[in-house]
Amino acid sequence: MRTETMMTQWYTTASTKALTALHCCRRHHISHPFHHQRLTMTTNHGGDDNLDAIFKHKRVLRTQVKKVLKAIDPSLRSQQDNDIQNIILGAPWFKSSVKLCAYISCSALREVDTSKILSEILKDPITGGKKLYVPRVEDNNSHMRMLNISRIDDLVANSMDILEPAPVDSDGNAREDVMKTNDPVDLFLLPGLAFDRSGRRIGRGGGYYDTFLENYQELAKTRNWKQPLLVALSYSEQILEEGVIPITSSDVPIDALVSPEGVIPISTAAFNRVDL
Numbered sequence: 001m002r003t004e005t006m007m008t009q010w011y012t013t014a015s016t017k018a019l020t021a022l023h024c025c026r027r028h029h030i031s032h033p034f035h036h037q038r039l040t041m042t043t044n045h046g047g048d049d050n051l052d053a054i055f056k057h058k059r060v061l062r063t064q065v066k067k068v069l070k071a072i073d074p075s076l077r078s079q080q081d082n083d084i085q086n087i088i089l090g091a092p093w094f095k096s097s098v099k100l101c102a103y104i105s106c107s108a109l110r111e112v113d114t115s116k117i118l119s120e121i122l123k124d125p126i127t128g129g130k131k132l133y134v135p136r137v138e139d140n141n142s143h144m145r146m147l148n149i150s151r152i153d154d155l156v157a158n159s160m161d162i163l164e165p166a167p168v169d170s171d172g173n174a175r176e177d178v179m180k181t182n183d184p185v186d187l188f189l190l191p192g193l194a195f196d197r198s199g200r201r202i203g204r205g206g207g208y209y210d211t212f213l214e215n216y217q218e219l220a221k222t223r224n225w226k227q228p229l230l231v232a233l234s235y236s237e238q239i240l241e242e243g244v245i246p247i248t249s250s251d252v253p254i255d256a257l258v259s260p261e262g263v264i265p266i267s268t269a270a271f272n273r274v275d276l
C-alpha cells in the first residue's frame, strides 16, 4: 500500500515534469543546441524492480509526445524535417560514413523525415560509396534485421504500414543482413518518440532497436570493431527535460541528437569526433 502510494507520487511528479518540458519546448523551441554534458548512464531510475512503474511511465510519455507531434503545424514540421536532414547531409561524420543503418520514416507516425537522406545515399551507390541497411521486422519477439537496399523501390509496406525490404531482392537473391557482413557499420540514424540531452531514448515500445543495438554492439566488440555512432533524429518538441525519461538497463543510450537547432553531442565517442 505504502509502496503503491510512493510509486504513484513519483509517477505523478514525473508526468507533470514531462508536460512542463513539452510545453517549454513548444514555447521556447530549445535555445541551447550544444549541451556539453558527458554521458554516464549505467544506472536506472528506480532500479529494475520498479519495471512495471517504468514501463507505465514510458507509455504515458509516449501518449503525451504523440499528442504534441500531432498538433505541430504541418508546414512547421516540414521545415524541421528539412533543417534536420540538411544538418545531417552537411555533417562531416555523415559524409565520411560508408556503412549506415537508417530508418524509413513513416509520416503517419510523425517521424522525422529521412527521405532526403536516403535518396542522397542511394543516388549513386557506386561512386557515392555508401552502403545502406534498413529495418525489417521479422516477428513479434522484438526481432528486427537490418537488410541492404540499393534502391528505394526495393521497399514494400508491412502490416504496420512502414516501408521495409522484402527478404529477397528482385533477382531472388537473399538481401545482405548487416549482422552477417565483414565490415563495421559507422553510423546509425535512429527514430524515437522522446529523447533527452543525456542520451536517453524512448522508442515505440517494441524493444526492437534496443535488442538490435545490444546485439550489434556485442558483435562489434567480439570483432574488435570501432562502435558505430548512434545518432537520433528529433523534432524540438521531442527533447524532454532531464530526469523525465525513465530507463531500464536494456535501454541503449544514444551518442548524439540532431534537432533543427543543430547537433547535440552527448557521449565521449561523439565528443571525440572532432568533426561533430
Ligand SMILES: Nc1nc2c(c(=O)[nH]1)N(C=O)[C@@H](CNc1ccc(C(=O)N[C@@H](CCC(=O)O)C(=O)O)cc1)CN2
Binding pocket: 066, 103, 104, 105, 106, 109, 111, 135, 136, 137, 144, 160, 162, 191, 192, 203, 204, 205, 206, 207, 208, 209
Ligand atoms: N520507421 C520506423 N521503422 C521501424 C521502427 C520505427 O520506430 N520506425 N521500429 C522501431 O521499433 C521497428 C518497428 N516497430 C514499430 C513499433 C510500433 C509501431 C506503431 O505503429 N506503433 C503505434 C502504436 C501501436 C500500439 O500501441 O498498438 C504508434 O506508435 O502509434 C510501428 C513500428 C522497425 N522499423
Ligand SMILES: Nc1ncnc2c1ncn2[C@@H]1O[C@H](COP(=O)(O)OP(=O)(O)OP(=O)(O)O)[C@@H](O)[C@H]1O
Binding pocket: 051, 052, 055, 058, 142, 201, 202, 203, 204, 205, 206, 207, 208, 209, 210, 211, 250, 251
Ligand atoms: N511491464 C513490463 N515488464 C517487462 N517487460 C515489458 C513491460 N512492458 C513492456 N515490456 C517489454 O520491454 C521491451 C522494451 O520496451 P521499451 O519501452 O524499452 O521499448 P522502446 O525503447 O520504446 O523500444 P525500441 O527499442 O524498439 O525503440 C518491449 O519488448 C516490451 O514488450
